[in-house]
Amino acid sequence: MYAEQLKESIGGVIGSFVLKNGEITETDLGRNLGFVTQSILYLSEAVTETKDLKRLSIFGVNRSLSVYFYSKYILGVLITPTANLQLLNLMVRRILEAPERAEEPEEPSSAFENQIPYFDIPRDEVLPNVPEYARQVLEFVDGNRTIRDIIEQSSLSPEVVLDVIMSYRRSSVLHYKS
Known part of the structure; x- marks a missing residue:
């Protein structure tokens, strides 16, 4: 990894x-x-x-x-x-x-896993510019899937999936639906 x-x-x-x-x-x-x-x-x-x-x-x-x-x-x-x-x-x-x-989790895991991430710019503009391991996670971000769904569908470990999501959230590319 x-x-x-x-x-x-x-x-x-x-x-x-x-x-x-x-x-x-x-x-x-x-x-x-x-x-x-x-x-x-x-x-x-x-x-x-x-x-x-x-x-x-x-x-x-x-x-x-x-x-x-x-x-x-x-x-x-x-x-x-x-x-x-x-x-x-x-x-x-x-x-x-x-x-x-x-x-030391930043948020309670059950609440965090139920969050629905989405891009603030078109997904087609984001995916070509990310490393392959991140693309394996971000390709499942569509504004409808929860983080739990993305973890289940990705071939990467849950820790890597969460790390990618948190990294792109910190860089303001991903947001969560309220």
């Missing part, structure tokens, strides 16, 4: 992995990452005895590895030299802060 978001949003991302409490929860690199992740965990443990560790970057000629540390999560991203590091930093921060936001 996160790997797909990074690849679609940022050019130059080769792949990524997510560690939660030291265990790989997601990867699209397809390689045995045991040595790399154990080395990162060891380095993290050694450094955090004296200082905080937020980011680790290893630069190579053809590829670089950026590793981000946040609470119990570690996100490693393999990138090419042409990748936009500022955009990568922004996206990674959003990804790593998302699990904490998910634990």
Whole structure:
């Protein structure tokens, strides 16, 4: 899920992995990452005895590895030299802060799931300009379906569906019927 978001949003991302409490929860690199992740965990443990560790970057000629540390999560991203590091930093921060936001819902879920989102501009103008993962959610927004219906019809996880809806609501593209 996160790997797909990074690849679609940022050019130059080769792949990524997510560690939660030291265990790989997601990867699209397809390689045995045991040595790399154990080395990162060891380095993290050694450094955090004296200082905080937020980011680790290893630069190579053809590829670089950026590793981000946040609470119990570690996100490693393999990138090419042409990748936009500022955009990568922004996206990674959003990804790593998302699990904490998910634990504290903004609205009661039953009331929220019964909301009916709609676009304030024509849907045909919105859909071509959004990433593929967001399009898989926004294609179901028609002003008649509730968020619960959209979650059921989308092939993505409920967390991703809610994240997309909330993101486009914050950007004032989506509104809720009263």
